Amino acid sequence: MQLSPWTRLSVPAAIAGIMALSLIFLILRSTGLYPGVMGDEYTYDTMSRLMPFSAAYIPDYLYLAVYRLTNLCGDGFFACSRIMNSIFFVAAAPFIYSVARRFCSVPVAVLIVVLSMMGPVNSYTAYFMPEAMFFLSFWVCVAFYLSLDGHASVKSWLILGLLMGASSLIKPHALFALPAFCLCIFFFAYKARDDWFRSGLKGASILVFTTFFVKFLVSLIFAGKAGLTLFGSFYNSQLEQSASSLQRYLDIIEATPRIVEGHLLANALMFGTSLAVLLFCSVKALNSKVVRPDEKIAFFSLAVLLNLVVIVGLFSASVAGSNTIETAFRLHLRYYDFMFPLLFIAVGAQLNQTHAAPLKYWRVAAAAIVIAAIAYAAFTKMQPFTPSHIDGPEIYSYTLFVKWFMCMAALSALSVLLWWKSARLGAMLFLFIYLPVSVSVSTAITSATLRNRMVIDEFDKAGLFAKSYIPAAELPRLVVIGENIAATLRALVYVDDIGATRDLSYVPGSVYSTSQTPPDKKWVLAIGDVKFAEGEFKLLKLNGFTLAKKVSSLYPLVIDFSSSLWSDAVMNISGFSQTEAWGAWSASPVASVEFSEPLPPVFDLLLTASAFGPNANQVFDIRVGEGHFPLTIGDGKQIYTVRVTNPGNAKALSIKIPEPTSPLELGVSSDTRTLGLGLSTLEIRLVN
Template identity: 35%
Template sequence: MDRYPTTTSAAANRSRLLAGAGLLALCCGVFVWLLLRNHGLGPAIFSDEWYYSKMSRLQPLAEAMVPSYLYLWLFRASSVCGAGFLDCARIGNELFFVAAAPFIYAVTRRVASSLLALLVAALALLTPLNVYTSFFMPEASYYFGFAVLSWVILAWQVSESRWNAPLQGLAAGAVLGLMSLVKVHALFLLPAVCLYLGCAGRLAGRVNWRSRGALAALLAAAATLALKFGLGYVFAGEEALSVFGSFYTGTANSHARRPLAELLRAAWTSGAGHLMALAVLLALPLALLIHATLSRSARAQGSTELRQLQLYSLLTLGAAGGMAVMFTASIADVAPTEVLRLHMRYYSFVFPLLLALSAAAIHRPCPATPALAWPVALLLAIVLACAVWKLPAYSINAVDGPEIYGVGIASLPGRVVVGLELLALLLWARGSRLAAPLFLFVAMPVMTVQGVLSSGAYLRNIDPNLPAYVAGRFAYGYVPAAERNQLTVVGADVLETMHAQFYVDAPDTGTIALPPGAPLAPYHMPLRNKWLLVIGHHPLPPGVRAEVATDVYALVKMDTQRRVIGVTRFGQPLGPNSLVTAAEGLSHLEPWGRWSEAKRVVLHFSRPLPAHANVVIKAQAFGPNTGLPFTMKIGSEEQSFRVGDLPQDVTLRFATDGQQRSLTIEIPKPTVPHDVSPSIDTRPLGIGLTDIEISTPDT
């Protein structure tokens, strides 16, 4: 095997020791920098951070919306930090992220010198993707997992004397299976990994490479699925047997059956944006990869390790990038600008491999085939020119694509980066050995510095003292721990309520979204929760007094004493033994409840309603009905209420003759989703009902 380099000289030993010391210093320095940069920040990405915090720390794993069971189980340990759980989660992120560096170094060391491998590792740690170490999300853990997977596949040697493909396949499958329990997106890498394992032996000139490669691929697939479902079952039971979990399955189902032409148009738009962004960031490595793929002579001149790195990079980038494009296309109907979002974090973990290709081109240059190099360079130059013109129209932000956001394509530094990329392409096409050094020693450091500055500016704008954060932290310390789940948060919008929920740190808090300054109506006062946390200025109903009131928030303790007659959950079948025995105007069962599909909903009860009835419904409005008045009637008495587009409790009190056995809800504006969005749903929706409780005052 043509492995670079194998020498046991004293000079080589000193070089390895120096490289090891440099790698250790790099990891320690970056870890301390990330620790200082991230400490004390507030959460930033909602609803993601709130849901991951809740799923990992506050709920049984079986209730998790996404099957990230290993990540959730590991980061459950952040609960030992009490109110400082977010900073503890960040330390975990930072450790995982920095731990990827030795594996990236080892992969690069197979094709380049120790100094170049150290540079690649440094660039991989300083990448703007490290902004994710500050969020309660699994990206940093997944980044580490892919680095380990790449090391197992490209650098790990079971034996120096023989090729043990089956064992390598098992190891790769085990790592990929664990990665799928961090982010289920890892399953989309499985075809790429299996194809690579099936072909890797041929690149190395191994005997019986077909049979042994096929066995390695089969074992990798079996190990991946066994760990994904087996270990998942240990964590979460039968819920783990779902491939993608309830959230992604529900998302896929809700966007299914879109016209093929519409899907292809969205995929073209998204794919073009990703290609332009990749060209801006990695034009020369892309040229090297395309050239090596198309040129037989280039492959013949490269070492076995380089050919393997090229094939693995091509397959993994193609699989992960293709998944990002198709995911974006599949949800393009969510909003007009959704298709313009560049979700580069779904594949940017592959970028260190492309940097390793550039390092290999410096260490052992392979002359490009002129007849092929010029067309490749011209194609990428055209893409770069399109990027200057078209890319600013895409939705680029520090969360979806921190690398391309850091470049700032519309700014002067961004144009400098494009110029450097074009110059590197020109030099490469001319056969100059300066192309790769220009990219790795000049263009990449420029982009890295820009990325560090842009990420720092983004994080500095995350205010840990927003009113909702202050209110949430106060409620966490004031409300007894056993009663935090019995708290309803009132805010100006769903993000503000989530901000407070994050720090209240209880999984079952309720929410009410009201326009800024809008007063609370009596029906907003929770009967099933003991506490009401009001953020901002929302006048309370007459007779309601806050226990604690400041300019930022008010905390109200409610009188929730009552005698419950019965409760019906609309996500379950109705029947003679339930409080609500039958319903008119409701659609089919859904996991959360049922939508109305008529101008009115009539609920029939198994017994007469009490003379003094408290009616509590958890409800949400659909589309144009949001904020419009609904009317509830029992006998001759009627009352109106309004709800938002997320479930919230509504409490209404009725005086009846003690004989009424039904309740009617009038819908203001039944609306067919198909008429207001690309949805295929043709039901006239109005109100969504999760549950209903009937009670009487406890006298």
């Protein structure tokens, strides 16, 4: 079909306009949000920004490499990740259009792009997660694959393998779609050529080999031998725990059909007409000699959907019961909702179709099965399944309000019924009325849910406070505890240090003691009403959380002058210049240290020191209270010990410099500081 010059110009402009408006909407919606998906956002944030690639426990190396750029944004790394998410998400629009245009008219293809960009799946742009980038990579792969036919060349399968391999480096879940792609390669070869098995085997083999070759080669480059893993230590450990015995395998297999049922009910409820089209057109494809375009998109979409639903069912069954969140009724639609626009396109391909007499009973069966599923989902209100706005924003939006749920179920069933009578009329109702209403309301609900994270809570406040209060060098020595174990990860997101961890030994309601604290930890950030063992911590109580510090033995007390981090026992240090790698120079006639508590009545003062210029081998007057303790210091760094008595409980120690002199005066350099004493460490030891 020839496109008019106006159409050729207006379509790119329309797609560009949709992308621009979607980008503006997504960025504005996510501006000012606090993190919301605690575990996943913490995982991807730390792996991409704070870990070496070799330490990453999910091998998303392409995603991690790209999102490592958010380090350039400083404390604004979350905002930058959301902008990048939005750009990647809207970049999928041209590829969705190119697929839709193969099977639909220009206006319908443009409408499908709008529905895809504005659907609830765009909520993932608000999270520090790879979903948005993976959305783009999936549609690049689909657009290229559907441009091929049963006579595709070896080069084409190599390119597809390259694209799939790259996609698996954004999320390893891309590998789960390979069985569906391979099935379609065989099927379309079977319909197109006599040597279908040899051709299909060659195409599928090249695709699989290239995908894994690219995945492992790039992983090896990024992470070395640690990158030579299929799914990474995170998923491997889950699989190992899940598959601990034969009985566990049997339990997983037994639980999977129930979970798959929940996913199929959700999809029937939301996209009933699409499922009816997929079932009927796939039967037509099996019974026809040549696969028509509407049958091709339906067969491919059904293969991908069923493939992913079964795999998600197996995964959900394997992790069910591993924690309080993972249950057998949790619907992880986000593991395949990136493919939902395929369901829209399959219906769009029906607008120019008319039902013929052959296979009419299959059409009745497809419609009856889907309507029955919709009715059952409406009757049960999707119980006992538990949708969430993170796992499946689409079905979550449906189940939030009963009246809305029932209205959309009725409209979905009506659309299927009308499609049974007329393919064109049913597709029109679904595409032009049902889907726009569904997308508009669902996206509004999802956006409102996201915007709830505009309000700061105690976990956000605790993390932000700890980050600003605790010296940066001591952040690795922090543990976080609280009643809400999952939400404590949000505080760690703000702390932004890979060494800071949670202490999972804390039992809500119990008294927390230093014996529970890991030996290398010094600070405890407690969120909520946490009781501490008396006398074991210094507590700073704030509204909703407490920052605690272990009380340790004060002596021996060591002050390292090469560090700008002082002990809590030190109130103030004056008379010294800036710290250097070896220590610090005195830069005034008197250098002093003021302590928060009185010094011991008797102690040994150890100085690792050297004298500068004319001060060498002269007497430095050390004063504590009314007492004077002379010390001769040479020009080479040595350890000097002085016995000090402090009967007046003085809290300060000062050192008088004999002849403060600048390097400029000696003609050594242009340094104008008046130096005298070079101090590396100052140590106070109790005398028994």
